[in-house]
Amino acid sequence: MKPYLYIAKTKVLSALAYRFDVISSIAIQCIVVIATSYFWVAVYGDRQSALGVTREQMLTYTIMSALLACIFTANVENRVIQSVRKGNVALDMLKPVNVFGIYLAEDLGAIAIALCQNALPLLLISCVLIQVPTPSSVVNFLLFLFSVSVSYLINWLITACFSMLAFFVISIGPLHQTKNVLIRILSGSIIPLWFFPESLQRVLSFLPFVYIYQLPLSIYIGKLGFSEILTQTGLQMVWLLIVYGVFTLIRKKAFSNVLIQGG
Amino acid sequence: MISSLKHHFLVAAHLIKMSIQRTLEYPVELIGWLFANPLQFVLGIATIKFVIAEFGTLNGWTFGELAFLYGLAVISHGLSVIFFVQTWFMGSAMLEGEFDILMLRPMNVLFQFFFRFFYLIGITDLIPGIVIFIYGCSQIHLVWSFINILMLISVLIGATLIRGAVFLFTGSLAFWTKSRNSFLFLNFAIFDQTTKYPLSIYPRVIQMIFTFLIPLGFIGFYPASDFLDKGNIFNSSGTMPWVTLVVGFFVFWIVTRIFRRGLRKYESAGT
Secondary structure: OHHHHHHHHHHHHHHOOOHHHHHHHHHHHHHHHHHHHHHHHHHHOOOOEEOOEEHHHHHHHHHHHHHHHHHOOOOHHHHHHHHHHHOHHHHHHHOOOOHHHHHHHHHHHHHHHHHHHHHHHHHHHHHHHOOOOOOOOHHHHHHHHHHHHHHHHHHHHHHHHHHHHHHOOOOOHHHHHHHHHHHHHHOOOOOOHHHOOHHHHHHHOOOHHHHOOHHHHHHHHOOOOHHHHHHHHHHHHHHHHHHHHHHHHHHHHHHHHHHHHOO | OHHHHHHHHHHHHHHHHHHHHHHHOOHHHHHHHHHHHHHHHHHHHHHHHHHHHHHOOEOOEOHHHHHHHHHHHHHHHHHHHHHHHHHHHHHHHHHOOOHHHHHHOOOOHHHHHHHHOOOHHHHHHHHHHHHHHHHHHHHHOOOOOHHHHHHHHHHHHHHHHHHHHHHHHHHHOHHHHOOOOOOHHHHHHHHHHHHHOOHHHOOHHHHHHHHHHOOHHHOOHHHHHHHOOOOOOOOOOOOHHHHHHHHHHHHHHHHHHHHHHHHHOOOOOOO
16 A cells, blocks of 8 residues: 555645646636536526426536546546656556556545645635535435545546557547547536437446446436435446456556567 | 748748648548547537527527537637647747747748648548538528628638637747646637637626637627627627627737747747
8 A cells, every 4th residue: 555655645746846737727627617507507597497407406516527527537548658658667567566556546646636726726616606516415425425436436447448548559649539528528527418319318328428427416416316326326336347347358458468569 | 022922922831731741641640530529529519409409599599500609619710720739839849949940040930930830630620610500500591692701701710810819829928937838728618618608698797808808709709699690799780700800810919919029038948
């Protein structure tokens, strides 16, 4: 555990060194959350609720989604791509710890800093300008916390799987963007999927994206009944196992490949 | 005068030709973006459609009208990517001393800087923009008269210049901050949120900021509201497309002054 804690700590220190990056990332998140809130206020107009969700719930959803986006930033992708390109991956693999353990520890360190540096200012600004995003109940809040941790791991593992493409192809530039757009939109992080057409919703329910943002957020705002929460969280756990299985499979392939590329 | 113009034209044409050749050296990347970029815009407009299907309108704008606005904005985004992509990475260019080469040559630095890259890959943004825009036009039954086409061209030139000016401005800040960060993603976020929806959904203060301080309202909202007879704070009836052009040239001119001032502080790289 100790080496991982040390890695997490160094990440915290290096994140503090870039103040322009911090200011602009807070500004970006504020702009998105404020704009999306006004969008919802405008479309709701005089209507109190739509598809079982009130305007207040929708605004809470928007704020919480932005907060999740702050902590869901996984740097593992850039990390792997850079280390493969520069050959540092060989050094990482020589260290007496799990390579992806290092990357996960770095990302968890980054969460600690993102919580204070990005999520907290964003939450304060949202409370002042939009509304206080209160959970529908204490139980829902606790279930939300559990669901979010599973979401984080699913998101991280998908990103990690993606990063390993770097072992097989030289450049993954456009694919990286495609993945980000797909996760952002198909996970309901901006527009919840309950607005999507029926048929599309059915297709998306067979994909893991919906369990990254929409499930924890729906739990938080109290859109789902208790039994529904249990079945959905169960499915979320199943997805975590599936994604982890895929991850180990790709990692095996990738690591045998790195030897071929040599240095 | 004329020979100087001709000289500049030839240099620009040659630089553009080299840029295109350079891009075509890596066709796979172009094909990759041809998939990735349109996806983003198609999904963006699709989600708006889903929400409008439930609620009917957004502040009185129907989906066809929103598609017109969105398409118009994406087209000028694509054009700004093609012409102004070099301003995205000005911070790095500055810190690595790349301006040295431009300053040693006997030609205007800004001119060289602009034509150094002609980013063909921007057409991958342009194509979905045109498709969404044409869909919007058919929905709102836009008449393709000579004057309307002329007004659209005027809007697109003005809007592209406004976008370019914003990137050149945040890029020029690096002359003073000596930071690699050119606020690229901040610009993207602001452009995205102010041009995707009608500006009228925001409170008065925000509308004023994006009209007079950072005139992004002229990229899509004001001209589109004229085409669609939506009414806006100016009560302009059909003059906005021309105003956009003027605003575009004006802000671009101001920002080039800032660039020149910054260039005096340029210190090249440390090595």
